[in-house]
Amino acid sequence: MSLAPMLVEKADELGVDVRYHTRMIHLVQNDQDTVTGIIAEDENGKKFEIKAMKGTILCTGGYANNVEMLEDLNPAALEENVYSDAPANYGEGISAGTWIGAARDKMPAVLVFDRGIVPPGTKAEETYIMEPFKDFFWMGSQPFLKLNINGERFANESVPYDYIVNAAGYQPGNMYVMVWDSNYRQHIDANHTLGCSRIEYPSPTGGMQTYVSAGGYDGNDKQIQDLIERGYIVKADTIEELAAKLQLPVETATQHIERYNELCEKGIDEDFGNESSRLHAVKEGPFYGCLLGGRILSTLDGLKINTNMQVLRKDGSVIAGLYAAGNDSGGFFAYTYPERLPGTAVSRAFTFGWLAGEHAAGIK
Numbered sequence: 001m002s003l004a005p006m007l008v009e010k011a012d013e014l015g016v017d018v019r020y021h022t023r024m025i026h027l028v029q030n031d032q033d034t035v036t037g038i039i040a041e042d043e044n045g046k047k048f049e050i051k052a053m054k055g056t057i058l059c060t061g062g063y064a065n066n067v068e069m070l071e072d073l074n075p076a077a078l079e080e081n082v083y084s085d086a087p088a089n090y091g092e093g094i095s096a097g098t099w100i101g102a103a104r105d106k107m108p109a110v111l112v113f114d115r116g117i118v119p120p121g122t123k124a125e126e127t128y129i130m131e132p133f134k135d136f137f138w139m140g141s142q143p144f145l146k147l148n149i150n151g152e153r154f155a156n157e158s159v160p161y162d163y164i165v166n167a168a169g170y171q172p173g174n175m176y177v178m179v180w181d182s183n184y185r186q187h188i189d190a191n192h193t194l195g196c197s198r199i200e201y202p203s204p205t206g207g208m209q210t211y212v213s214a215g216g217y218d219g220n221d222k223q224i225q226d227l228i229e230r231g232y233i234v235k236a237d238t239i240e241e242l243a244a245k246l247q248l249p250v251e252t253a254t255q256h257i258e259r260y261n262e263l264c265e266k267g268i269d270e271d272f273g274n275e276s277s278r279l280h281a282v283k284e285g286p287f288y289g290c291l292l293g294g295r296i297l298s299t300l301d302g303l304k305i306n307t308n309m310q311v312l313r314k315d316g317s318v319i320a321g322l323y324a325a326g327n328d329s330g331g332f333f334a335y336t337y338p339e340r341l342p343g344t345a346v347s348r349a350f351t352f353g354w355l356a357g358e359h360a361a362g363i364k
């Protein structure tokens with residue numbers, strides 16, 4: 001059984017009143033400024049008060065799906081990312097806290113994936129598609145050759161997902177293209193990527209198992225074909241034709257691909273230090289390429305808290321009765337989520353939510 005049903009089962013057993021389709025609108029305070037509960041709204045728009053017996057914990061998951069808050073708090077993230085994969089996170093917990101005087105992180109932080117495929121010519125600063133998993137291009141995380149929109153190689157491609165998006169944030173247009181050739185299946189094997197950029201992995205019961213949505217190599221080929229038909233991936237017989245279809249300056253892009261091929265031949269990446277096993281010449285047509293930008297999975301900056309997860313004012317005093325956890329809480333990440341340490345976002349949410357609950361219940 002996966003975790004959510006397990007938690008629901010336990011909550012039912014304990015008689016917890018779980019309300020779905022019920023939105024917190026704002027917090028309620030008494031004369032002493034203690035938070036005493038919330039004003040909520042049901043699916044019919046009916047507003048009502050929920051009184052907190054022990055405390056109120058804000059955990060609405062950050063603001064990745066709120067363009068106005070992103071513009072205000074993290075404009076760089078909006079410039080570099082083309083998709084949001086966080087459909088339910090409108091920043092309402094963070095807003096509710098700040099409306100009653102809570103302090104917020106000074107530095108924004110965001111959890112980003114690198115597989116946001118968009119048609120050539122798309123401008124990142126004009127694009128933020130809020131449909132989760134829309135055109136989630138699994139292969140976009142492979143350490144294949146990447147060029148900026150001026151056709152220049154700009155980074156070591158063999159890095160965790162967020163690093164390449166951050167590097168592209170220093171490039172014109174905040175985006176990059178990935179190019180590969182017809183030997184990509186063998187190259188993916190040699191790359192041997194782990195986590196959710198892998199295409200196939202050894203099954204515990206023997207043989208190979210395909211990664212969830214990618215459907216293994218066949219599913220991957222199918223996705224490439226679909227994206228070609230829809231004009232997201234371009235296919236060409238020559239490098240020059242590929243560069244033109246990707247709307248790159250042809251001469252510069254060709255020079256940089258030739259230089260990369262030279263380094264592949266040598267087996268040493270003298271320019272950016274990519275590992276030899278992950279250098280794959282782009283030399284056997286047909287050639288492929290696509291334009292990529294980042295996908296925001298979560299924002300990670302939030303309300304200032306102490307070690308009991310109690311929300312603080314700017315002067316450091318505690319707002320009595322109020323806690324924050326998960327992506328509504330701050331003080332943990334700055335600027336980026338380090339994808340070399342996978343799991344820290346979700347484990348922070350679980351652990352700090354637990355700690356907040358214990359403190360509110362008076363257990364600790």
Ligand SMILES: Cc1cc2nc3c(=O)[nH]c(=O)nc-3n(C[C@H](O)[C@H](O)[C@H](O)COP(=O)(O)OP(=O)(O)OC[C@H]3O[C@@H](n4cnc5c(N)ncnc54)[C@H](O)[C@@H]3O)c2cc1C
Pocket residue numbers: 022023024025059060061062085086088089090091092093111297298325326327328342343344345346347349
């Ligand atoms: C595709 C994807 C992959 C990810 N992979 C990883 C990973 O590998 N490792 C990792 O550590 N993290 C990962 N994350 C991030 C991780 O899932 C989040 O950081 C974590 O779920 C945050 O937990 P949370 O409780 O703060 O918010 P959420 O899990 O977003 O929960 C917030 C809840 O609050 C509800 N809500 C919102 N507004 C209101 C309101 N006004 N009133 C009432 N309820 C409200 C929402 O409906 C939602 O149910 C991934 C995220 C995505 C999208």
